[in-house]
Amino acid sequence: MTNTDRIKQSLAKRYKRERRFQWYGRAAVFAGFAFLVVLMLDIFTKAYPAFFIHYVKLDVAYTAEALDLEEGATEFDNANFRGATRDAIYALFPEVSKRKDKRDLAKLFSSEAEFQVRNRLLNNPSLFGSTTSVWVLLDDDVDSYLQSGSKTARLNETQLAHVQTLQDAGRIERRFNTVFFSTGDSREPEIAGVLGATMGSIFTVTVCLLVAFPIGVLAAVYLEEFAPQNRWVDLIEININNLAAVPSIVFGLLGLAVFINFFGMPRSAPVVGGLVLALMTLPTIIISSRSAIKAVPPSIREAALGVGASKMQTVFQHVVPLAMPGILTGTIIGMAQALGETAPLLMIGMVAFIVDIPQGFTDSATVLPIQIYLWADSPERTFVAKTSAAIVVLLAFLVCMNALAVFLRKKFEKNW
Amino acid sequence: MAEKPDMHQALGETVGDIFVDNPKMSTRNTNVFYGEKQAIHNVSLDFGKNSVVALIGPSGCGKSTFLRCLNRMNDTIPICRVEGDLKLDDEDIYAKDMDPVLLRARVGMVFQKPNPFPKSIYDNVAYGARLHGLARTRAELDEIVVSSLQRAGLFEEVKDRLQSPGTGLSGGQQQRLCIARTIAVSPEVILMDEPASALDPIATAIIEELIDELRSKYTIAIVTHSMQQAARVSQRTAYFHMGRLVEVGETNQIFTNPQHELTENYITGRFG
Known part of the structure; x- marks a missing residue:
């Protein structure tokens, strides 16, 4: 056996070792990359719903009567926007009359709704005296129900039916969630922002x-x-x-x-x-x-x-x-x-x-x-x-x- | 191996004439230490005006260390200590009131490896002049840059691209750029530490011609590994061995008729 033969023999072994090592390296890179992809996919799929939010259209009466103001008032400090908002909600469902049912109905809307109603008027006082459509936020439970489509224990059958009614009437709209990017933290998930x-x-x-x-x-x-x-x-x-x-x-x-x-x-x-x-x-x-x-x-x-x-x-x-x-x-x-x-x-x-x-x-x-x-x-x-x-x-x-x-x-x- | 002890015994007083008339720089009994280790032993040597002194010797003989004493570049090495009497125009280089920054403006240096700044050709040459405030106007600065490049023999090659990076030039051009940068500050002495060792023969020849021209204006000390180079460019040659100055003399005489056995061995190629 000559030296050349010996070297040839060992060469095959050496190359095999190198190839194996390269595969280990590729496997390591792939594993790392796979972890990253899984992580990113998980985060982005979970995050996706948060970038959208559902609004509902209310027909708010900005009248002195609805706002509990005296006739001809020009200041809105004492206005009862909560009442006006509630009235607009109840007006959508005239058949609801029991106190408890009304409360369930009001729960479908974000507590932020009355402030949105107020801001609309404060930004545009000329609306006073008229009835206007205002888009307000839904409660987070309704929102996540609409996002995922799965029922939740936090909403009962009547409430789900109300939501369906609103949807059928074309009063619910899905929009890009600007609230998330323009507010601070909040106890109300629908208005908590980053x-x-x-x-x-x-x-x-x-x-x-x-x-x-x-x-x-x-x-x-x-x-x-x-x-x-x-x-x-x-x-x-x-x-x-x-x-x-x-x-x-x-x-x-x-x-x-x-x-x-x-x-x-x-x-x-x-x-x-x-x-x-x-x-x-x-x-x-x-x-x-x-x-x-x-x-x-x-x-x-x-x-x-x-x-x-x-x-x-x-x-x-x-x-x-x-x-x-x-x-x-x-x-x-x-x-x-x-x-x-x-x-x-x-x-x-x-x-x-x-x-x-x-x-x-x-x-x-x-x-x-x-x-x-x-x-x-x-x-x-x-x-x-x-x-x-x-x-x-x-x-x-x-x-x-x-x-x-x-x-x-x-x-x-x-x-x- | 048997002859080695003899050589060591032979290391003593420098053979030849270390003195010149009216020297630009002079060194007496220079000792340099790196920590405990002594790198230069009792070297005394004069550098005459408008002449080139070549420092030759085997690797590690201390010729570069000695050269770097002349503009206090060794100050940057914390463990390095220099003793002795080193003078530039009768001013003590290592005196307390001698500012190393001023000294280095007067005693410029060109290094072994071309080391242009990663800036434009213009800025490379203008750097020293700007640093020392030598030019009051833009026109004066332009004048300094152009004349320095001309004297370094580089102007014709780069005049159309003064704003392109100095690091983009070839090795020989870079080294001439470094020489231009050095002479832009109008030094009195130029120290060259193996300026052509990283260059090909053609670039080396250009640098050697340049050194010969620069001699008319500057005092030059050059460390070189190449004996042919020493023979071509220098008027006096100093042979270093193991930190000692063994022999110094007229270049012709050193290469044709060396007095010391070590010098003879070295220049005839028996070692080194």
Whole structure:
């Protein structure tokens, strides 16, 4: 047997091994991708109903009599819009007369309906004195019945018949759910929206970015370019690496103790949430920035120093710009982490039920992941869809952030 | 192996004349340490005006380390320590009041690997001038850029694409761009650390011609691995061995009639 024969024999074995390994790799990729697809399909199918909502048309009489106002009144402060709304509902079903049946009937409509009736008049006072069609929201039980078509124990046979009557009369319409994107949280599932939590997330992540990015990058630049190489720097480096592995809820406790209890900052505020998340993302940013700075070829530093640039000019005119793509990658990973973080924010009161949409950094707010958590905990069926829809919003938010990061990366990327 | 101990014993005083009249730079008893390890032992050498000094020797002999002492590039290495008397026009380079930034503007450097900034050709050359505020107007800056590129022999090749990236040029062009960048600051001395080692023979020849032209205006010290290059471009040659300056002299004399056994072994190709 010659050497060539031996090699040939072993070659077949080697190639077989390589092919097998490649199949393992493909299987791993496929498994990962399959999980992702299943997850996405599940979320999107569950979320789909939440993006639509049913409206019902009422013929509301905006007359002084229906609104319990004196003849010729011009102010609507004392108007009984609830009464007018109820009257419009009862008018659709003249055969319903018993008190209990009337109550069942009124339950088909959202408690928000009377406010929609009022807003219509306030926005257009000239309607006063006339009878007008107003589209109002249905109760969430009716809405989810209409979405899924399956009967629910929360609606009795008479109520279902009423809904059928309304549908037959063409008074029910399915529309894109703008309410979901324009309101804050609510106990009424049909008017609970994601805008409050989205604004909270935007404010929180903004604070986090504004605090963590400059501090992280400057710390990385100093440690990498200026700091003396000694035991203290080694100690700091070890600590930063360890901090990256600290459970996030610990940062929440720290925030509670330091920012709220010691500095007396407001509870549930995005500014505190942002600071806590900044502490949490700092190690990520510092570590990735340092490795990005380290990866800048030393020849560029020498070139700049060689023509007489000072250390700082070298660092900020050459090293940092070249490291920017890497720094941005690390920052975006940190921000994505911060955006999806729940635990530390629970500790500083951002888990509260907040109806108002936050207007600033110190308003009480909650964030998207906590909103998801709160809705997932709610018993109403509509919240199941809302939970998934909020996840979709969170994912969309993340995709936008990543797209921005990719754009910035491309902008800063240079060849050398 | 048997002859090695003899060589080590032979490492002592430098053979040849280290002095020149009216030197631009002078070094006396230079010692360089990396931590505990001594890389340069007692090197004394003068660099005359408008002449090229070639530093040759086997790898790791300390010639690059010595060159980098001349504009304090070694400052960037924290464990590196330099002792001795190094002067530029009678000013002590390592004096407390000597600013390394100013020194590097006066003593420019060209590196082994072409290292243009990832910017346009124009910005590469203009960088130093902008940095030091050498041009007050845009026209002055243009003038500096053009004349530097001309002196580096690159202008004709790039005049139509000054705004295209410097990293897009060929290796030889990049190295000439780096030379243009260096001379744009009007230094007095140019240090070259194996400027042609990454280039092909044609690009090398162009660089060597360029060095010869630049000599009329600048004092040049060049580290090279190639003895032919040293013979072609330099007036004086210094042979380094194991951190010591073994022999220095007129280039012709070094290559035709070396005095020291180590020098002779090296230039006849017996080692290194």
